[in-house]
Amino acid sequence: MKTKQTIAIIGATGTMGSAISTSLAKGNYRLLLKGTRQEELNALVAEIKNRHAAADVEAAVCHTDAVWEADIIILAVPFAAEKEIAEKIKEVANQKIVISIANPLNKTYNGLVTAPDTSAAEELQKQLPNSKVVKAFNTTFAADFSTPVIDGKPVDAFIAGNNEEAMQTVSEMVRTAGFNPIVAGDLSISRTLEGMQLLLIQLGNKYNYNRLAGWKILHN
């Protein structure tokens, strides 16, 4: 697509938020970054511009305005914070793509806080019934964004959602970030995807992957 799409990234100063922002800045996107700590946010914007001279990126002051301007919204916030932000942006996110990256982990990282018959993404969809919620960037660690090729293979990044057009748009974003996009299925597949990251975190702790690990499907 030639027309530049605007992406609002909420929670841009977090570990995942800043990794996503930095990697999408090299694509044909306009980025509006929103974070709670304005100074850190300004520093991030300056750093991104320093790294990609052509980057179209700026710090947003208010959630509503950033989302109102955006075509795509990334909620790069923990599961516990998603609900409150969703309520704030509900009206201006109508009909737009909203990406849920959250993994609803419990405090001890040995289970999920969501019931087995739902997921963080499905809970968000219930709250934003007229938005196109897509699960993406949840099976990739922040460190993977600067190293999306591990052991010589591009890391797979899984996407789940109910709207086909939205899946294409998000696949393109995933590719821009340097990952290999795999459309896994409808939004209910998020339960599996969120469980996959729980497993990867547990394995990472057990075998000391140093947070640089990802999923790769081997096939012929």
Next chain:
Amino acid sequence: MYELFFQKFNEKVPLTKEDEVLFKTYLTPKKIRKKQYLLQEGDPCNFTAFVEKGALRSYTIDEKGVERIFQFALEGWTISDLYSFLTGEPATYQIDALEDSELVLISKQAHEELLKKAPKYETYMRLQLSGAYIAMQRRLTSSISLSLEERYVAFSSLYPEMIQRIPQHMIASYLGLTPETLSRMRSKMTRK
């Protein structure tokens, strides 16, 4: 966010509160800043854009880099590349904002669903498309059969607000004149 949209809609097809609630679920609120593109030539145009606030234009750029403006849209107007929207072919126009604007977009997908689901939307769309056809015929007639001066007079009496808000060189491009000709004509007319 949707005030003017529903006001204009109700002027054409009266809606109940329930209709408005249903329609709202299909609308995309979108803010755009001055000079930003809403559509670039070559992409499929998968929306129509109603202007709640602000001003936009659609245009093409020829091989020499000269812009040829097809349409302006101020508050209450709808702008799109209808050819691309209706056929799914790549857009032949670009659309950008002349002022910071607030829009109500209807995506192609929402449009198709509303056509199936809501007869009132179908009526509204039929009237919108008739309006677009009439405007196009008027524009074609004026560019074929009116003199340059008559074109300008007709335009400024039909759309006095555009003369106030839109830069002169763009109005010249819309009317198919060079900016110099337009400016000469205007000073001649004020002398009269």
